[in-house]
Amino acid sequence: MKIICKHEYRGVKTSPDKPNAITKLIYDAKLFRKQRAINALAKIAVCDLESYVKSNPVDLICAAPNMNHATNMPKDVAQLVADEMKIPFKHLFVDKFNIYAKLTGKNILVIDDAIYTGKTANHCARALVNAGAQNVVFFAFAQSKSFINKSQ
Secondary structure, eight states: OEEEOOSBOOOTTTOTTOOOHHHHHHHHHHHHOOHHHHHHHHHHHHHHHHHHHHHSOOOEEEEOOOOSOSSOHHHHHHHHHHHHHTOOBOOOEEETTEEOSOOTTOEEEEEEEEESSSHHHHHHHHHHHHTTOSEEEEEEEEEOHHHHHHHO
């Protein structure tokens, strides 16, 4: 599994006085369902993913599973990204990490809001590979400092 994430997450718990622009967009999209923020995040994702998608095949885009939130912002953004990049979108995670689709030989791009520990990315990759995916790429808008330090 490859992880693509170019921004740092600075939330109210880790940096209460200095949330950055990407973190503010995530809050606005996820907590308040502001369409402006959802659209902005989709544009950021397309820019961040453009070079990867040019040189690597992506057969399908999906959103990470909705984990106890009233809104499903990653799904909303993933659909916009798929439309813009002209790659099919499919809602694959029906019940947390259960997938009821055959993905034999498919290259899957998973979109999520942020990576804190990497557990969601690992569970998604495992479920997708078990469903037959050939390659899994996990994209997140931001990653926590603890994840950055852990992955270096």
